[in-house]
Amino acid sequence: MTADAVGGVWTYALELCRALSVHGVDVALATMGPEPTEPQRAQAERLTNVTLHCTSYRLEWMDDPWDDVACAGAWLLALAARERIDLVHLNGFAHAALPWRKPVLVVAHSCVYSWWHAVRGTEPPSSSWERYRHRVAAGLNRADVVVAPTRAFLHELHRHYEFDVPSRVISNARTAPLAAARVPAKEPIIFASGRLWDDAKNLCALDLVAPRIAWPIFVAGDARSPDGREARTDVLHCIGKRGDDEVAQWLARASIFVHPAHYEPFGLAVLEAAHAGCALVLSDIATLREIWGDAAIYVDAREPSNIEGALRLLIDTPHERVRLGRLARRRAATLSTSRMGEAYCALYRQLSSGPVRERSVA
The missing domain is CATH 3.40.50.2000 (Glycogen Phosphorylase B;)
Known part of the structure; x- marks a missing residue:
């Protein structure tokens, strides 16, 4: 499972990993972007079903990220082979286009184009962001399934990127303190x-x-x-x-x-x-x-x-x-974490029981 430590994706990933532990699911949690803080690392280390792997490669929505995205892709493929993973859960888009040998699930948390439309009322400058749009669309189309936390956001994804793969909504969750x-x-x-x-x-x-x-x-x-x-x-x-x-x-x-x-x-x-x-x-x-x-x-x-x-x-x-x-x-x-965990486990089982999609280098 990929993640970053910048904001809500980190919280989501740890909540999901915690919910997956009761189902016997072990997670190699691979982070890119700014490395987790010591308190964040401590959070992950308390989860017995999680091994944390960290890099500082730039994230796909950052300025001029593509050399780092490529290096991160090679690192992720090597990590997946070393850990002998059964399924790839990506909390980002571009790396879904890698030549994975296992089923690939993409979870959409946000994107640049829907952000610009909501905040600025327009699209981002194509000179700066057209490559991003192409890479996001390529990743979405290479996924086995795309998940969004709301129907409304799934609609926004279809509005800004052309992709035709199975999709579904699974609500995020948070443990009540x-x-x-x-x-x-x-x-x-x-x-x-x-x-x-x-x-x-x-x-x-x-x-x-x-x-x-x-x-x-x-x-x-x-x-x-x-x-x-x-x-x-x-x-x-x-x-x-x-x-x-x-x-x-x-x-x-x-x-x-x-x-x-x-x-x-x-x-x-x-x-x-x-x-x-x-x-x-x-x-x-x-x-x-x-x-x-x-x-x-x-x-x-x-x-x-x-x-x-x-x-x-x-x-x-x-x-x-x-x-x-x-x-x-x-x-x-x-919006319980147990329901979220059950929904993802059911989807994992469905993906793992089906044929593995052939993927070449995009």
């Missing part, structure tokens, strides 16, 4: 999380809202981008990047979780907040509506006044906060 299970009394605070510098997360909108509401807004996440650019805020309470346990403690205290993202193929942060019984204020995008249904308030996140109105409503109506928090917790309980 112990802090959420204790259900403490909620406090008059609002919480958000994500990369402050990432335009897709749109957390800068909260900087416009915060001075006009009575409750403080706390935000967990990196303010500095990989290229050194730092997001600045005047009124948000930025607490920096925090570990899972600390975030869980904040969510256990928070009455409201606000997520104004322009682009969110799934949203593990929202799931964590729902486990904690927070009332959810979410951007009105198809993926979030698909997951959360009537368990949230939806807003046009391009209009800060809409975010402000939803937050004011919940601040002023305690019974509505409690009602939405209960609905969110109930919905989160259906």
Whole structure:
């Protein structure tokens, strides 16, 4: 299984590996991109069914990555041969076009073209990104099956890339933390999380809202981008990047979780907040509506006044906060790691029992 340690893919991979352990599935977890931190390595090492293999090869969505992508491909093929793997689970696209001798599953977590369409309202410059589009499409077409966490995101993949292979939806999942299970009394605070510098997360909108509401807004996440650019805020309470346990403690205290993202193929942060019984204020995008249904308030996140109105409503109506928090917790309980593990195991068995697709070098 491939992964990176940059964001949600790491969390997804460890949750899935943990769920697979009860089914007797051993995982060679191969990471590219920035190497896992010591706390991340410790997380992986606690999983007895996982062996961690790390490199720092550039990821396919980074600037000028293709020499590194090729080197990473050779490394992955050698690793697969050495580990005698039975199946390839790729949390990326380009490496599906390698000459694998085993079934290949591609799980789509995000992509550059759908990001640009959602955030910028256009496509990325073809001069810079056409090769990326070609490599993603090639990988999708060489996979045995493509998985997405929502129907809406699967639709976006088909919108931006031409591919014709079997596909299905398997929801992501997150283990409910112990802090959420204790259900403490909620406090008059609002919480958000994500990369402050990432335009897709749109957390800068909260900087416009915060001075006009009575409750403080706390935000967990990196303010500095990989290229050194730092997001600045005047009124948000930025607490920096925090570990899972600390975030869980904040969510256990928070009455409201606000997520104004322009682009969110799934949203593990929202799931964590729902486990904690927070009332959810979410951007009105198809993926979030698909997951959360009537368990949230939806807003046009391009209009800060809409975010402000939803937050004011919940601040002023305690019974509505409690009602939405209960609905969110109930919905989160259906997105269990056990169900995710069972769904992937069933798919693994199906792929392993069928004929192996012939693959040559793309």
